[in-house]
Amino acid sequence: MELWHERNREEIEKFSGEYVEFINTALTERLAIEFYKDLLEKNGFVPLQSFTGKEEKVYYVNKNKSLIAARIVDHPKYGFNIIAAHVDAPRIDLKPNPLYEDEGIAMMKTHYYGGVKLYQWYNIPLALVGVIVKEDGSKIDIKIGIEESDPVFVLPDILPHLDRKDQNVSEKFQGEKMNLIVGSIPLKGEEKKPVKKYILKLLKEKYDISEEDFVSADLELVPAVKAREVGFDRSFIGAYGHDDRICSYQAVRALIDAETLEKSAAIILFDKEEIGSEGDVGAKARFYKKFFRKILKVFGENDTEYALDELVENSFVISADVAALINPTFKDVHDKYNAPKAGNGIALVKYTGIRGKAGASEAHAETVAHVRRVLNKAGIKWQVATLGKIGIGGGGTVAKFLAQEGFSVIDMGPGLISMHSPYELVSKVDLYESYLSYRELISKR
Ligand code: MN
Ligand code: MN
Numbered sequence: 001m002e003l004w005h006e007r008n009r010e011e012i013e014k015f016s017g018e019y020v021e022f023i024n025t026a027l028t029e030r031l032a033i034e035f036y037k038d039l040l041e042k043n044g045f046v047p048l049q050s051f052t053g054k055e056e057k058v059y060y061v062n063k064n065k066s067l068i069a070a071r072i073v074d075h076p077k078y079g080f081n082i083i084a085a086h087v088d089a090p091r092i093d094l095k096p097n098p099l100y101e102d103e104g105i106a107m108m109k110t111h112y113y114g115g116v117k118l119y120q121w122y123n124i125p126l127a128l129v130g131v132i133v134k135e136d137g138s139k140i141d142i143k144i145g146i147e148e149s150d151p152v153f154v155l156p157d158i159l160p161h162l163d164r165k166d167q168n169v170s171e172k173f174q175g176e177k178m179n180l181i182v183g184s185i186p187l188k189g190e191e192k193k194p195v196k197k198y199i200l201k202l203l204k205e206k207y208d209i210s211e212e213d214f215v216s217a218d219l220e221l222v223p224a225v226k227a228r229e230v231g232f233d234r235s236f237i238g239a240y241g242h243d244d245r246i247c248s249y250q251a252v253r254a255l256i257d258a259e260t261l262e263k264s265a266a267i268i269l270f271d272k273e274e275i276g277s278e279g280d281v282g283a284k285a286r287f288y289k290k291f292f293r294k295i296l297k298v299f300g301e302n303d304t305e306y307a308l309d310e311l312v313e314n315s316f317v318i319s320a321d322v323a324a325l326i327n328p329t330f331k332d333v334h335d336k337y338n339a340p341k342a343g344n345g346i347a348l349v350k351y352t353g354i355r356g357k358a359g360a361s362e363a364h365a366e367t368v369a370h371v372r373r374v375l376n377k378a379g380i381k382w383q384v385a386t387l388g389k390i391g392i393g394g395g396g397t398v399a400k401f402l403a404q405e406g407f408s409v410i411d412m413g414p415g416l417i418s419m420h421s422p423y424e425l426v427s428k429v430d431l432y433e434s435y436l437s438y439r440e441l442i443s444k445r
Helices: 009-025 029-042 194-207 211-216 242-257 287-298 304-313 328-333 365-377 399-403 428-443
Strands: 057-062 066-071 080-086 091-102 105-113 126-133 139-144 179-183 217-223 228-230 236-239 264-270 316-320 346-349 382-384 408-413 424-427
Touching (some): 009 236, 009 428, 029 057, 029 242, 066 242, 066 287, 080 242, 080 428, 091 179, 091 194, 091 211, 179 194, 211 217, 236 428, 242 264, 242 316, 242 428, 287 304, 316 428, 365 382, 399 408, 408 428
Parallel strands (some): 080 264, 316 408, 346 382
Antiparallel strands (some): 057 066, 091 105, 091 217, 105 179, 126 217, 236 424, 346 408
16 A cells, blocks of 8 residues: 555645644644643633533643643543653753853853754754743743744854864764853953853843843753755655654644544643653653543542552553654664554554663553554554664653553554654654544544
């Protein structure tokens, strides 16, 4: 089955266009959650606080960084079809005390977040996005570098003329050498650190920010580049942050668009996946269980702990995350018999982990069979995927943290080329096929 010719091209383009609008807006986990909150509300989802048990659609936002939403069509203890994805993406953060002056240039110290190949982030335009919370609790939204008229920021590398020493990439590019250029005009009449002082003056005037305010901030540097169609045939979408906002988008759309649900459905969007799912907003956190317990309580369950166990046991979870597509130039890192190819549909990942599957929660044969049955019946194209050859590397997703709570989980998602780079590529037809897969699986028993 040639997917490009099998599917309606107009539908692929329409969905891709809507996704591009989202990915250009959702530059951080906070902005992604804000986008979804609006979208869910527009589609009739009510906040958990006002849920009475009569509404079908309900959502809960956890600390502006993670979210759970559900459509309840049965007693919740009979379980949910759940799609879990993450909304954080690899990036460069500012350090808490970032600003300094050196050789007449104002610079900022950064600290990378997630698995990034540091060299890829040098010499590209970066935007500064996030929030600063002042001592009095007021919030300042920062978004500099997105509008055409905005300035951008750059992590400068060294010119090739002075860089002939034979060094490997990890020697050459180190976290402490990722210092951002933020200015070079000295404050008039100032002798000590005049450039830094001028930047501080500007920050005060323009944004009402003091130097200490950077301490209580979530500020991220993200590529200041819009999503674009890639290739003569425009078959790919290049963008920053596909991993994993792409699956979060497909998941939310699947939940909203699914017509008849044979079982209750939910989506959970986590933060902090790229650094091990830690904290109170990641997949190790309790907030989604709190959501389910509240729902069970509204449905009259008194022993919500026991009812939650029942709910978990009766649920099916898709850990919706991206897979590593074969890149023709570097194909020897894959086992070609078990690697996903561009344009071949959604990738099913039975297990992740490294070496002897260490760190993986392998999907049970029964779980994979369920997925096969539902997708085959709907004529949806899927392929198997593993993360590279044995021993080459590896990785994980939110799957194992949900599996450890008792959920039956499988990893599934579209494949990417150049994953974790500032400009990741996805095939439009895989984007669309993954959405169809999620919509089908969330609807069926
Ligand atoms: Mn991911
Ligand atoms: Mn990732």
